[in-house]
Amino acid sequence: MENTLEIKGLEVSVKTEGNSVRILGGINLEIERNESVALVGESGSGKTMTAMSVMQLLPKNISADRGEILLQGRNILAMNEKELREMRGTAAGMIFQEPSSYLNPLFTVGSQIAEAVKEEKGNRKEKVMRILKDVELKSSAYYQYPHQLSGGMQQRVMIAMALINNPALLIADEPTTALDATTAYGIIELLKKMMAKYGLSVLFITHDISLAASFAKRIGVMYAGRLVEISDAGKIIDKPLHPYAERLIDCLPERYNKGERIKTIEGSVPDFKKLPRGCPFQPRCSYKKEVCTQKEPGEMNVEGRIVRCFRYGNLSENG
Amino acid sequence: MKIFMARLKHANRVSYLSLWILAVLYALAILADCLAPYPYEQQNRQYALCPPTVPSVIKDGKIHRPFVYGIDIVNPAFKEYSRDTAKIYPVVFFTKGPARKILGLFPSERYLFGAPGGKIFLFGTDLHGRDVFSRILYGARISLSIGIIGVSISFILGLLIGGISGYFGGKTDAVLMRLVEIIMMFPFFYLMLALRAAFPPNLSSIQVYLLIVVILSLIGWASLARIIRGMVLSLKEEEYVLAARSLGISSFRIITRHILPNTLSYTITALTLSVPGYILGESALSLLGLGIQEPHASWGNMLSVTIGNLRILTGAPWMLIPGFFIFITVISFNFLGDGIRNVVDPKNW
Numbered sequence: 001m002e003n004t005l006e007i008k009g010l011e012v013s014v015k016t017e018g019n020s021v022r023i024l025g026g027i028n029l030e031i032e033r034n035e036s037v038a039l040v041g042e043s044g045s046g047k048t049m050t051a052m053s054v055m056q057l058l059p060k061n062i063s064a065d066r067g068e069i070l071l072q073g074r075n076i077l078a079m080n081e082k083e084l085r086e087m088r089g090t091a092a093g094m095i096f097q098e099p100s101s102y103l104n105p106l107f108t109v110g111s112q113i114a115e116a117v118k119e120e121k122g123n124r125k126e127k128v129m130r131i132l133k134d135v136e137l138k139s140s141a142y143y144q145y146p147h148q149l150s151g152g153m154q155q156r157v158m159i160a161m162a163l164i165n166n167p168a169l170l171i172a173d174e175p176t177t178a179l180d181a182t183t184a185y186g187i188i189e190l191l192k193k194m195m196a197k198y199g200l201s202v203l204f205i206t207h208d209i210s211l212a213a214s215f216a217k218r219i220g221v222m223y224a225g226r227l228v229e230i231s232d233a234g235k236i237i238d239k240p241l242h243p244y245a246e247r248l249i250d251c252l253p254e255r256y257n258k259g260e261r262i263k264t265i266e267g268s269v270p271d272f273k274k275l276p277r278g279c280p281f282q283p284r285c286s287y288k289k290e291v292c293t294q295k296e297p298g299e300m301n302v303e304g305r306i307v308r309c310f311r312y313g314n315l316s317e318n319g
Numbered sequence: 320m321k322i323f324m325a326r327l328k329h330a331n332r333v334s335y336l337s338l339w340i341l342a343v344l345y346a347l348a349i350l351a352d353c354l355a356p357y358p359y360e361q362q363n364r365q366y367a368l369c370p371p372t373v374p375s376v377i378k379d380g381k382i383h384r385p386f387v388y389g390i391d392i393v394n395p396a397f398k399e400y401s402r403d404t405a406k407i408y409p410v411v412f413f414t415k416g417p418a419r420k421i422l423g424l425f426p427s428e429r430y431l432f433g434a435p436g437g438k439i440f441l442f443g444t445d446l447h448g449r450d451v452f453s454r455i456l457y458g459a460r461i462s463l464s465i466g467i468i469g470v471s472i473s474f475i476l477g478l479l480i481g482g483i484s485g486y487f488g489g490k491t492d493a494v495l496m497r498l499v500e501i502i503m504m505f506p507f508f509y510l511m512l513a514l515r516a517a518f519p520p521n522l523s524s525i526q527v528y529l530l531i532v533v534i535l536s537l538i539g540w541a542s543l544a545r546i547i548r549g550m551v552l553s554l555k556e557e558e559y560v561l562a563a564r565s566l567g568i569s570s571f572r573i574i575t576r577h578i579l580p581n582t583l584s585y586t587i588t589a590l591t592l593s594v595p596g597y598i599l600g601e602s603a604l605s606l607l608g609l610g611i612q613e614p615h616a617s618w619g620n621m622l623s624v625t626i627g628n629l630r631i632l633t634g635a636p637w638m639l640i641p642g643f644f645i646f647i648t649v650i651s652f653n654f655l656g657d658g659i660r661n662v663v664d665p666k667n668w
Contacts, residue, residue, distance in 0.1 A: 055565050057564055084567075085567045086567060088564065088565055088566060088567030093565065093566070094562075094565040096558065096561075101557070101558040102558045102559050102561070102562040103559055104559040104576075104577050104580075104581070105559075105581075106580045107576075107580075115563075115566075115568065115572075115576070116568070118567070158562070161562070161566060162565070
């Protein structure tokens, strides 16, 4: 099946007054049509940067140095500003963490969704009304201002805006983090429905691995700007391969009995300016070997799962 | 619009009142031809600096139809007049007078009111014996429109240039902001004079009018552009701007629709606050003989006669009435701006 999104060897760095700090190191990721892939990881692990690279909405001092991002077969990194503008909205849409601040407070919901419509012909209002129905909002929401809606409704409006031009890919950057649990559930269910209805592919970004598992087909675990493991959602929860993924899953509260102390991962995410030698996770890793401090592990294919760790495969192959 | 009015009334009664005052003033300006008892250029040399003759309705303790008393010229050299109670002239509606065209279209000899045989100077007369009331009505056309048109031009310029400068940043920003600084570097008044002096003095009054509007707005946009740029610098980091970009909306649309409207609460106040500046700017030019030329009337050039003339200030205070109108207009615009700011801010609903 044709992949909606293919990221190949993406490297992104921040340029500050002569210095260049790499924040994404060699991301490889494919998303098939109608597939949902979740990216999980701690804050600062590069999840949002990966998403922003796909939309090419990176801040001015951050840019992709190497690699390719193919969206429906077209390389985004080679597009000019006009093509990018055309791509945004029609090929890929995006929703964000805090819906209230991503809506312009001055205009009604209807006019903001209508503004996103790219087609010149046809009745815009009709189209907006249809998508409002799709995201399960009342048609009266058309005339309301963002502050008159609840957080969940605002997120539905964001989804309506992102999907009104029928994009192939939806990037959801922590869409439920700012919402309470029941509202979040509603949004997740809605995203699933939208996927089924529009044949949408979703890149779902979250720091909650159990939420990722409940929504996505595959999960990518990110650490220090690297995708350290990509596996099917069920498999990664049952038997994580990468030590970091293992520790993350070890932290899930539902794995503990009442009163039991939850394990945490010691240490913190390394500073991008002084990444440790070798594997970036090595200082916090309990399986650390000599080789881990020497060089960085490459991608290994273990039973159809991708993992970047020296525990798997033989060393020569991994070099 | 109806909702807007209701909200304005609710938010701030003074600004609601100001809106009506301004509406009446603008209506007076538009209907000047119909309301004024005399043509603005008609001179009554023997009645120069004549005090107001207000119609009264009581004569010898009895109610009488509205009339004005006759005016006796006591001393023409010192412009001394007295009321001649022996002569009365009833006020007549739709009276005949010199022919003129209403709104420049419909020829008419009828005037809304007048006192045939006598003189009806509601606000007195000026140095040439012209009716101040009529001239205020005609002057309102220039004074009130110069503010609106001038402000519109300079605000469109200021918003767009400030918006572009702030949004794109970099070289665009540097070039535009240096341009702004060059304009702001010159003192406002001298720049205005220099620009006006660059054009020939013998222009027709419509040319002068357009020239003043253009000059005032070419000076006025700079400071606004700088403030707008500053606001855009922070607004462009807002998340809804990022969301709009993620939807593939063009930069121009993002600036005009998502960024600039969010400067409205500031812009509207600045807008209403700068209308008076244009009215005063016009009067300053008129004072120096570079503005609207006699016999055409503007509040500014009517008022300018009084400046530096103590005799007029003390002996003919009605000559200051245009100043009162400027004052009312200015303060109404300020209150209105305040009210609109409350109304357009969704947080206050």
